[in-house]
Amino acid sequence: MSFDVSDPDALARAVAQAMWDKDLASRSLGMSLDAAGPGAATLSLTITAVMTNGHKTCHGGYIFTLADSAFAFACNSYNQNTVAQHCSVTFLRPAFEGDRLTASAREVSRIGRGGIYDITVTNQNGEHVAEFRGHSRTIKGMPIPVPG
Template sequence: MMQASLTAQELADACADSMWREDNASRHLGMAIERVAPGVAVVSMLIKPEMTNGHGTCHGGYIFTLADSAFAFACNSYNQRAVAQHCSITYIAPAFAGDRLTATAREVSRRGRGAIYDINIINQNGEHVAEFRGHSRTVKGTHLPDQA
């Protein structure tokens, strides 16, 4: 299928598929892509006992990684390679072993080479766990070959 003939949704799906094949970290941690669309991604992950810290809660680095993966799939949904330029997270409530966390990334602004994404992380009960904001920057290259 030629890239020029893809709809925006098909392009987002194809970019996610291309990235997923090479995303060893997200796959190794058991993440699942629930949905992608232009500027949007929903990624989930089950918190395993080995992901907890000395307080018995999910280590913040795993929550950050989940949010960062959702951010990556959202900002790379246009077939232009994009990387994180700056990220911040605010932890709101703890997560525990056995929780399924879901990170929903939504584009806030996209201009030139820069974009801003807000990522909301909730648990299986819909409880707010964290908020992440990511600033992306496009770099050279695409995910799909230009066949047009």
């Protein structure tokens, strides 16, 4: 993998690709990595029948997982291993089988080893399905080795 480490966008895309290649959870659920940049990421997922609950709506755990995956790609975009320290979600409207959900993560704050990220989950009509806030903590290591 070759990229310019001084280019934050190129670094974020390289980190996202390296993480995506190893992310069996997100890929096995059918998510797609739509965009990645410094402190930001967008992932999407189509809700299938097996993702619905007894109310015939999308189980909240799948919505949380989609948002959590977008959070992970956003907070690791600086090539520092970063994990979730705390997350919360507010469900705003139901999602249904066949809906295409998009989770858009953006960095709110990054100070020292901590970060705060807001993730908005919308459906194919642009309607808000959920709001997620993640608090991150940087740990040792890097998702990809940096030359030199």
